Amino acid sequence: MTEARDPVKRVTIRDILRMKREGRKLVVVTAYDVLFAKIVDSADVDIVLVGDSLGNVVAGFDTTLPVTLEQMIYHGQAVRRGVKRSLLVVDMPFLSYQASEELAVLNAGRVLQKTEADAVKLEGGSEELVKTVRRLTTIGIPIMAHLGFTPQSVRTIGMRLQGRERTDADRMVENAQALEDAGAFSLVLELIPSELAQRITDAVTIPTIGIGAGAHCDGQVLVLPDLLGLNEGFSPKFLKKYANLAEDVRDAVRRYGDDVRSGEYPDAEHSN
């Protein structure tokens, strides 16, 4: 008889909601490939997000606008192969959900089917978007919402702190409540004043996950290459770099190059 092994206890949406009720902070990080997915999954992360920020940090575009649904599915599948424990969320890219509710249903459903993600993320809080979120959650597609600086709208809103004006801030609080009412299970708040993030966090029962939104959110998300110090030259105020991997990689590759040129590699130990 073979001994039964403990199955991995996977993080669920219920766990995420419970964490807010219990006042436990949520740890969220992005990943785009299987190697980093395995590492972050084994580092006690609650949610792994396959962000469309891959347009910036993987593909080198200036914005997330060129990212396609097929690319999100490809990266989502790669990350899925590495994530066994954390909740997995995949971003819906620009134009994959805005044009109509029907399109959003078909594309979000396709992402869930193809990547086996636990949820998808959509940006915005307009009336139309809230209706779309309601439709998606009604048919069983879990939604992470995203307010504040929404990178897919960078051409209209610019890359700057959002919600500074009282009317904008009030609208954002209302949008957050509408998104919760429509069934979203969590809410990313990007680049907004800390006080506004606190207002929103207090106004909803779903967890808020901040990036550049101060300390009052229920959790934090960072883009993995940013926190690892791989994205050289990107140093906004909110970013804390927990490693300097760009320097480590450069140094390792330099030493490899030196060894090849000097004939030190491959030596007997590394030859057949």
Ligand code: KIV
């Ligand atoms: O695309 C992304 O990585 C994101 C996070 C910054 C929240 O949306």
